Amino acid sequence: MNAYALTVLEEHGARSGLIGFIERVHSAMSTLAGAYAVPEMELTVVLTGDITASIRAHSAIERDFTPERTGGIVKGKTISVVRDFSKTVIVLDTGSETDEEELNEIELLHLVAHEYGHALLGRLRAEAGTRPPRTTRSKTPEECAAIWAYETADEFRCDLISNIFLREWATITGEDGETRPATLSDLVGAGYREAFAGLLDQVHPGWPDLVLAFQTHQISLTEMYNELLLGTRGVLTLVAHADAAEEAGGNAPLLEGFADHPAVRDILGPIWGPIREVLGSTPALPSLEEFAAVDKAIQDCGKHMVTMWQSLGVSACLTDDDQLYVSVS
Numbered sequence: 001m002n003a004y005a006l007t008v009l010e011e012h013g014a015r016s017g018l019i020g021f022i023e024r025v026h027s028a029m030s031t032l033a034g035a036y037a038v039p040e041m042e043l044t045v046v047l048t049g050d051i052t053a054s055i056r057a058h059s060a061i062e063r064d065f066t067p068e069r070t071g072g073i074v075k076g077k078t079i080s081v082v083r084d085f086s087k088t089v090i091v092l093d094t095g096s097e098t099d100e101e102e103l104n105e106i107e108l109l110h111l112v113a114h115e116y117g118h119a120l121l122g123r124l125r126a127e128a129g130t131r132p133p134r135t136t137r138s139k140t141p142e143e144c145a146a147i148w149a150y151e152t153a154d155e156f157r158c159d160l161i162s163n164i165f166l167r168e169w170a171t172i173t174g175e176d177g178e179t180r181p182a183t184l185s186d187l188v189g190a191g192y193r194e195a196f197a198g199l200l201d202q203v204h205p206g207w208p209d210l211v212l213a214f215q216t217h218q219i220s221l222t223e224m225y226n227e228l229l230l231g232t233r234g235v236l237t238l239v240a241h242a243d244a245a246e247e248a249g250g251n252a253p254l255l256e257g258f259a260d261h262p263a264v265r266d267i268l269g270p271i272w273g274p275i276r277e278v279l280g281s282t283p284a285l286p287s288l289e290e291f292a293a294v295d296k297a298i299q300d301c302g303k304h305m306v307t308m309w310q311s312l313g314v315s316a317c318l319t320d321d322d323q324l325y326v327s328v329s
Contacts, residue, residue: 185249
């Protein structure tokens with residue numbers, strides 16, 4: 001019996017002819033999963049011409065999903081149908097049959113391999129027992145930060161897993177006419193780096209100004225708090241993608257090129273630096289045996305996020321009746 005059973009669905013006029021490709025990637029990923037002791041799982045891959053409709057239909061918590069994200073558009077999403085990822089859905093935007101633009105197979109390979117990486121990491125995290133418990137109350141900053149630390153680390157890891165497949169399965173012809181293995185850096189070019197550069201001023205002076213806007217009664221406490229925390233999550237996700245692209249291209253770490261900007265020096269560097277240090281000393285896909293220790297180290301890095309929010313004057317704690325109390329100094 002296949003330990004990693006696969007079902008492939010086509011929805012909303014998805015481009016046809018891709019099922020065989022998905023099956024080949026699945027076979028290779030199943031071999032990888034077995035080598036790293038990923039527990040059994042049932043996987044459904046949804047090929048769709050309308051990613052918004054498909055994600056809303058397949059996820060109980062994504063009824064308001066929109067594909068726009070900081071620095072880009074979501075083209076794929078991994079959904080845990082069961083909390084331990086033993087049943088998982090991967091939704092992939094393949095474009096529709098009516099799209100005139102030809103589907104880029106290298107881009108599709110990256111998309112599939114990246115989302116498979118999320119499925120494997122999610123299954124390992126559940127088995128290792130390091131996925132934080134679900135809460136019915138609002139999460140504290142410390143709880144949010146631990147989750148966002150491992151989520152951004154996973155984005156970096158999944159990009160590097162994709163890069164392994166790109167190098168093994170795809171080639172490109174360089175300007176010198178020579179054919180060589182493709183990399184993630186070839187696929188995304190300078191796109192992530194440029195998007196990151198364009199967001200730096202939104203971080204600093206943007207985030208200090210956001211807190212000041214609350215202090216001067218221009219916005220509400222809730223608006224300021226949510227925008228600051230969710231903005232942190234969005235920018236760090238972009239950092240993870242951009243830094244993975246630099247790594248795949250054999251370049252220096254992303255933040256080194258922006259070290260003098262206060263957004264990096266004072267805010268993002270102290271957060272991403274410790275996460276990046278753990279990622280640089282551990283495999284892109286830790287085995288089940290080592291996963292718990294690695295994941296705890298990543299989640300512990302979330303404390304630097306909390307310290308950054310506090311440095312801007314924003315902190316929060318739970319009251320005796322489990323309500324979140326936010327304070328600004």
